[in-house]
Amino acid sequence: MGRQFNSREEVDFVIVGSGAAGGVMARELSQAGYDVVVLEQGPYLQASDFGHDELETFFNLEWMGGIDNEFPQTYRLSESEEAVLVGAGLPVLIYARMVGGSSVHFTGNYWRFHPIDFTERSLLGEIPNTGFDDWPITYDDLEPYYTKVDWEIGVSGIPGPFDPPRSRPFPVPPLPVKSSGVLMDKGARALGLHSQPAPMAILSEAYQNRPGCVNCGFCLAFGCEVSAKSSTLATMIPQAEATGRCEIRSESTVVRLDTGENGQVKEVMYLDKNGVEHAQKAKAFVICANGAETARLLLHSESSRHPNGLANSSGKVGKYLMFNTQIPTMGLFEHPLNEYKGVQVTRIIHDYYNADLSRGFYGGGGLDARFQPGSPLWFALQGLPADAPRWGKEHKRILEEYYTHTMSVAAHGTSLPLESNTISLDPTHEDKWGRPAIRVTYNDHPDDLSNLKFLQDMSVDVLEAAGAKHVWTFPIAPTTVGAHLLGTCRMGNDPDKSVIDRFHRTHDVRNLFIADGSSLVTSGRGQPTMTIQALAFRAAEHISGFAARNEL
Amino acid sequence: MQPKDPSRRAFFRSSGSILSGTWLAYQLPAILALSELACKAQLESAPLKALNNVEAFELEAIAAQIFPSDETPGAREAGIIHFIDQAILNVMEKSDEELLRQGVVDLQTSVGDMYPTVGRFSALSNERQIEYLRSIENTSFFNLMRTLTLTGMFVHPKYGGNRDKIGWKHLGFDDKHTWQPPFGYYDEQYLKEGGDAK
Numbered sequence: 001m002g003r004q005f006n007s008r009e010e011v012d013f014v015i016v017g018s019g020a021a022g023g024v025m026a027r028e029l030s031q032a033g034y035d036v037v038v039l040e041q042g043p044y045l046q047a048s049d050f051g052h053d054e055l056e057t058f059f060n061l062e063w064m065g066g067i068d069n070e071f072p073q074t075y076r077l078s079e080s081e082e083a084v085l086v087g088a089g090l091p092v093l094i095y096a097r098m099v100g101g102s103s104v105h106f107t108g109n110y111w112r113f114h115p116i117d118f119t120e121r122s123l124l125g126e127i128p129n130t131g132f133d134d135w136p137i138t139y140d141d142l143e144p145y146y147t148k149v150d151w152e153i154g155v156s157g158i159p160g161p162f163d164p165p166r167s168r169p170f171p172v173p174p175l176p177v178k179s180s181g182v183l184m185d186k187g188a189r190a191l192g193l194h195s196q197p198a199p200m201a202i203l204s205e206a207y208q209n210r211p212g213c214v215n216c217g218f219c220l221a222f223g224c225e226v227s228a229k230s231s232t233l234a235t236m237i238p239q240a241e242a243t244g245r246c247e248i249r250s251e252s253t254v255v256r257l258d259t260g261e262n263g264q265v266k267e268v269m270y271l272d273k274n275g276v277e278h279a280q281k282a283k284a285f286v287i288c289a290n291g292a293e294t295a296r297l298l299l300h301s302e303s304s305r306h307p308n309g310l311a312n313s314s315g316k317v318g319k320y321l322m323f324n325t326q327i328p329t330m331g332l333f334e335h336p337l338n339e340y341k342g343v344q345v346t347r348i349i350h351d352y353y354n355a356d357l358s359r360g361f362y363g364g365g366g367l368d369a370r371f372q373p374g375s376p377l378w379f380a381l382q383g384l385p386a387d388a389p390r391w392g393k394e395h396k397r398i399l400e401e402y403y404t405h406t407m408s409v410a411a412h413g414t415s416l417p418l419e420s421n422t423i424s425l426d427p428t429h430e431d432k433w434g435r436p437a438i439r440v441t442y443n444d445h446p447d448d449l450s451n452l453k454f455l456q457d458m459s460v461d462v463l464e465a466a467g468a469k470h471v472w473t474f475p476i477a478p479t480t481v482g483a484h485l486l487g488t489c490r491m492g493n494d495p496d497k498s499v500i501d502r503f504h505r506t507h508d509v510r511n512l513f514i515a516d517g518s519s520l521v522t523s524g525r526g527q528p529t530m531t532i533q534a535l536a537f538r539a540a541e542h543i544s545g546f547a548a549r550n551e552l
Numbered sequence: 553m554q555p556k557d558p559s560r561r562a563f564f565r566s567s568g569s570i571l572s573g574t575w576l577a578y579q580l581p582a583i584l585a586l587s588e589l590a591c592k593a594q595l596e597s598a599p600l601k602a603l604n605n606v607e608a609f610e611l612e613a614i615a616a617q618i619f620p621s622d623e624t625p626g627a628r629e630a631g632i633i634h635f636i637d638q639a640i641l642n643v644m645e646k647s648d649e650e651l652l653r654q655g656v657v658d659l660q661t662s663v664g665d666m667y668p669t670v671g672r673f674s675a676l677s678n679e680r681q682i683e684y685l686r687s688i689e690n691t692s693f694f695n696l697m698r699t700l701t702l703t704g705m706f707v708h709p710k711y712g713g714n715r716d717k718i719g720w721k722h723l724g725f726d727d728k729h730t731w732q733p734p735f736g737y738y739d740e741q742y743l744k745e746g747g748d749a750k
Binding site: 052053054055176177178179181182183214215216217225333335336337338339340341342376377379380381390391392393395396399400403404 | 617618619620622624626682685689698699701702703705706707708710711719720722723724725727728729730731732733735736737738739741742747
């Protein structure tokens with residue numbers, strides 16, 4: 001249990017959000033000696049709250065913090081359409097309302113970005129009608145913080161042939177290879193590709209007072225019962241509380257940032273679980289609420305001084321939303337794989353990481369060996385080929401044959417930053433607190449889908465080369481579900497074209513910082529969390545420095 | 553068992569969603585929100601509370617065609633009808649409950665028309681049951697029954713279905729919480745051939 005502050009006293013920092021970025025920020029700033037209040041809209045669960053109940057956790061969306069219809073989202077393909085309320089089922093924006101955020105339920109794929117991700121615009125040239133751009137920082141700037149993630153968060157792995165330079169080895173070795181990984185190795189070898197052990201934010205052995213993974217198989221969408229998964233709930237949050245300078249105030253939904261006469265943020269207004277409004281004052285504010293919530297909060301904090309929303313003189317808040325593309329391809333094999341055991345991913349292929357415009361489109365990505373859909377009910381409802389019988393004796397037989405003998409190769413790809421892909425405030429629908437619903441406008445760039453198709457074809461090739469008896473695919477369709485919420489408060493040197501500077505300070509408001517998926521300028525190849533956390537470590541170091549030098 | 557809680561009434565998540573996301577490649581299907589339902593698996597002999605006898609016979613016969621009992625147990629043995637009963641009682645949306653009940657009425661009407669001497673779906677021969685279900689397999693009633701049956705087969709047994717883990721055993725899913733490699737045939741071969749355990 002951390003310290004508790006009176007909401008009327010001014011603390012050094014308020015951090016909004018306790019997920020992958022907010023958890024890092026909380027630990028770094030509190031360990032640096034500052035008083036920190038973290039406001040988290042969801043509950044404070046513990047490892048003992050997590051289990052294997054697929055219906056409750058997965059299908060009933062407990063992994064996202066529960067009932068989604070209290071927080072409606074609307075969706076449209078383009079600005080010319082009227083957004084419609086997203087019905088029951090998966091929301092458009094997938095993120096968890098709980099302490100630790102989506103790091104609690106993530107799969108743990110921890111790919112570093114490569115040097116080209118930061119300079120690709122210069123390398124490849126302009127892509128018309130997109131916001132494709134270089135970052136204001138390079139891989140070398142971020143490398144020390146990637147290493148910090150490896151060692152402070154706990155990442156299992158071993159360097160692979162396409163990996164960017166690293167200053168230290170991984171702290172713990174890769175997780176035990178599954179049959180899907182061995183088969184990916186085989187397929188890759190036959191095709192002249194290079195399969196490598198996957199870097200995963202799940203401990204393969206005991207490290208920093210946490211146990212190694214017990215291979216229970218329930219990572220994707222589930223919280224880890226033994227805290228081997230390196231969520232911020234298991235790592236950063238308790239360390240922040242242990243400083244005695246950090247309060248995690250859960251079930252506290254920030255609705256507005258209020259500025260004072262000097263244009264600085266003075267306090268945040270938030271609602272407790274009963275909807276009662278409170279204020280929290282601080283010297284400075286760090287927003288780590290994810291690429292959807294952060295943008296919504298800034299837009300919702302409009303005032304006479306900030307008519308377009310806070311920190312939005314550029315008009316770029318909420319713009320350039322990027323989801324990444326992803327699609328699994330399934331393969332059936334002769335012998336049992338039992339892929340429901342163990343972590344999702346043990347092997348990856350990065351031969352197609354780099355874009356190659358001679359393919360006729362921009363894009364790059366990676367493949368991984370996994371089992372998705374893998375939990376029993378999910379597989380039974382959606383794992384079989386579309387042309388398989390849907391009921392009856394043969395359906396029953398196929399389920400028995402396929403469940404233990406199937407794996408998938410998932411393809412992950414780039415999303416180009418488009419100004420027309422946005423988070424905005426819905427003019428019609430409200431959430432249970434009376435805030436405008438988040439409105440999502442999203443339509444993949446054609447290259448994003450061409451690239452995904454290319455990677456899907458590679459996935460088929462890998463499975464066939466591995467000896468699959470039967471390979472089946474899912475249709476590629478416009479991306480209407482995003483678990484990676486990127487780009488909506490992009491980093492840049494030009495205040496007219498970006499929201500935050502290279503140190504994560506907003507161009508417009510001196511004591512307001514943002515570090516989360518919204519900071520990304522480009523999408524990477526489909527696994528952004530490692531980079532989000534490296535950015536958070538780096539941002540925290542700069543923010544601590546500003547505070548120490550009285551530059552907030 | 554808990555009373556119906558209005559905030560938990562998202563019983564059937566609509567399959568008519570606009571979404572077709574590629575992140576999961578497909579939408580989560582229509583599914584039950586049973587999380588507040590702390591009911592125990594029902595004994596085979598336990599009385600049903602929401603369904604009357606006719607409804608229970610007819611719906612169980614459909615479930616038994618969707619997931620038949622043959623050399624191995626099926627929907628009947630897994631207690632699907634108790635699962636459906638509990639779901640109606642506790643969490644099912646009114647509209648879905650009505651879809652089920654009206655479905656039985658319509659079923660009896662049309663079976664009665666086709667086979668006046670039989671009258672009930674559950675009294676038809678196996679072949680005629682299958683033939684009939686094929687004729688309605690694209691209806692919302694049948695799809696609801698299919699989702700309910702498969703959910704009841706593979707859900708955690710605490711919800712009243714998957715009795716004795718019949719469904720999980722059928723898949724080959726063993727619900728242990730700890731595993732050591734090798735997990736499957738191919739990684740076992742890899743280790744035997746001297747592959748690095750990692």
